[in-house]
Amino acid sequence: MSTQIPIIEQDKKVEKSGTIGRHTLRLDGESKVTGTVAYTDDLPFEGYYAEVIRSNIPHGEIISISTEAAEAIPGVVAVVTGDDLKNADWISPYVGPAFRDQPVLAIEKVRYVGEPVAAVIAERPDIASLAATEVVVECNKLRSVTDVNRARKKTAPILHESGDSAAVFEDLATVHRSEEPNVAYTYELKVGDIEKGFEDADVVLEGEYATPMVQHTHLEPFVTVASYNVSNNSFKIITGNQTPHFVRREIARIFDIPSSKVEVEVPQMGGAFGSRTYVRIEPLVAALSRVVEAPVKLRQTSSESFDTSVRDGTQTRVKTGVTNDGDVIAQEVEVIWDSGAYADISPRKVKKAGYTAPGAYDIPNVKVVSKSTYTNKPPGVAYRGFGVAQTAWAVESHMDDVAKEIGMDPVELRIRNITQDGGTYNGVPIEPHGAPQCLQAVIDEVDWFGSELKPEEPKRSHIKKGRGVAVTLKATITPSTSEAIVLLDCDGSVNVITGGTEVGQGIITTLAQITADGLGIGIEYINVNTPNTNSAPFNTSTTSSRSTFHLGNAILRAIDELKGQLIDIVVEKQGIESKEVTVEGGLVKSPLGEESIGSVVSSYFVGGGGTLIGKGYFSTEASSGDRYASAFWMTGATYAEVSVDTRTGKYTIDKWVNSADCGKAIDPIRCEGQILGAAVQALGHTMSEEMVFESGQQVNKSLLDYKVPAIGDVPKVSKVIVVESGDPNGPHGAKGVGESNTVTVPPAIGNAIQNACGARVTELPITPDKVLKAIEEGI
């Protein structure tokens, strides 16, 4: 832990736009502060409007859906039900990235309250809304199950009898349905000899921890426009989606048309956080458009987002064997995921988050069992942190419980066991990741070992102060592919085309910075295109904080190729050796002189213009067996300081420090924004956010009742530390930074509360009633 931690000097001034490591005004900034930016719903639209009719029971057989009254309303064009899709020869009506278990509209059965059962298409949105209330769905209620433990019993109602593997992704190629009732997929990891590890341990401690379902609450609801063109059997889909190429593939597959006949355009998105991954409402809107052979728009309400995609709840059991000296020598983690009614990407989540369930620690003997479980609830999908937020809540809380048990400082325990840069993890070598540096950064910032919190004065002795820390190690999606096209015009300006989507993270500007630097030109000459699958080359996803790393690398390769072409042109023109020619600062330089890159392009083509095209492909390699390789590792740490009122259980966060390793900050201010943004989102998961279900129905399905952090909830004393460990494979050493603190905030706060008053709250969110109960029960 003696390594010098590179922490960047934060410079809030814009000095030289486009320069790597300097703050650059976002290219989409002007449009966003003037309100001229266009989200999907803002685009001009002529066509029909849809409204979805949803199941009001958690589990049932559909007996009948009566649509006549709705269809009789003037302005209603059609009412579509699962029956219309089930027997149609124009659609395979099941979708999903891992298993094709989710129908576009419920077919024969409904499996959760809020599941789309039918859709009304009308000339106006208000007519569609009214008509939707006239559709009557009659169901035969089935027994439902909303608890993951009950769901796995032999007597439990079964949600899915079978499920076809989607066979799209290599890392899910071996994913198969589990034999256990309602278990979609089980991942197991065994490292070393777990039994011997526990035998050799001086202390063995067990704990159980839980997280509820939560929702992304991106402020722009789901909006999709689909236009079916009957003349050539093609679709245009405009949608806020993080995976346009997957949407294209899935739409092409379900309608059995070539993917070139599916154009997916992604405008700016009003937040996503994983919610807009794979397919959401796109197949439904495409099907509706196919039925009426006209453009259809579906704009859901923000309440309907809770019906569409959520974060899995978890129940986690951790058992740890530790020596009296504080060496963690064995750890067993069992995570049961409440994945809702459809698997979506849960198998990958279960595997990937399962792999790092033992936290950021190098433990010689490990056993992980991680199970995705079907329940009669909305489907769990990707959410910032991709499962690690849930597993880390368990393991990082547990580490403090272990420290307490053996009488060791919890930070000392972490330092002793943390996996080192260039060390091993789960028994195999791990690439440099920066976890020790992130931990060191927060404990140095607060002088953890050299300071103590000052207790309250005696008359306020009911207020107890405490502090806590958490650290994380998280993988990124691997393998994956990103491609980029860099178009150099004869005036020296550049268009960058990728499938990277702008969800708010600033990827457009980050890619422009990388391009500007690569060609040595000003960022004002660069345009980064809005993704459209008709022109954009493949990109696996804008998820997993992968874009700077993967798209950045693809762009660097495209620029290299472009430079090679520029050199070839000059070599041929001047009859010199290619090694004598260089491209830098926007100029092609040779012993015979220098020429601007635009002018070289101009000289090469005739007819009033020309475009030189550089392309770059970047793919990462798959892992083998039960290991999960990662193209890079996300790491971060949080320190939290709390005051707990032991009479009420209410607590305040007096100070917090969040660090995350970005490898190299392409733009330090944007990295800070990702770190704090992730932390505050997790503050909501810590303090208030929970989808509350009663009899299978969510009862707080609105921002009125589902409380996300407001400005006054954020700790006033705050420090964000951008750690730059330099990723060996990242563009300029950069890697993703958007998720680490979504993981570390809840356990850091939980640990601080325990440190303050001895109360261990094991289930998120940490509400005052739970704190008070834990205090009273002396947990």
Place this chain on the structure above:
Amino acid sequence: MMDNYIEATRHEIKFILNGEECVIEIPANLTLVELLRQELRLIGTTEGCGVGVCGCCTVLIDGKVVASCLELAVNVDGKVVLTIEGLADTYQDSEFHPLQDSFREYEGFQCGYCTPGMLMASKALLDQNRDPSDDDIREFLSENICRCTGYDSIIEAVKSAAKEMNA
């Protein structure tokens, strides 16, 4: 009855929108955000939660902060409405309002969906308090949700704009 519901009674309203008089006939059940976005194609005002909680659709009516998703459009008859599209024009002859510049400088936005509402609420704050403290800003912006930034950059941006406007 059904037809009556769809075709609500129509009213002509006259109000000042971003400095210009606007006369329009609208159905009685139209909300202000629907009037702005659908009838007038002013898309800068976004609609988030639709229940008056998130603050995305914040506009100023006679200088006061209003959630336009809860306000019936007929209620702005005779009033002065300011939306994000009119914000820059309220400040001297500059192209942008200082808040717009400072939100860019400090990245007081990410996805931008809450930004028009956040900017309008911030303008209302600066209209009544030229030199707000951090706590003044927290209090005044408490009904504007941002899910991306973590808010600190918004506080910095508002303070910076105040400084610029007082210079």
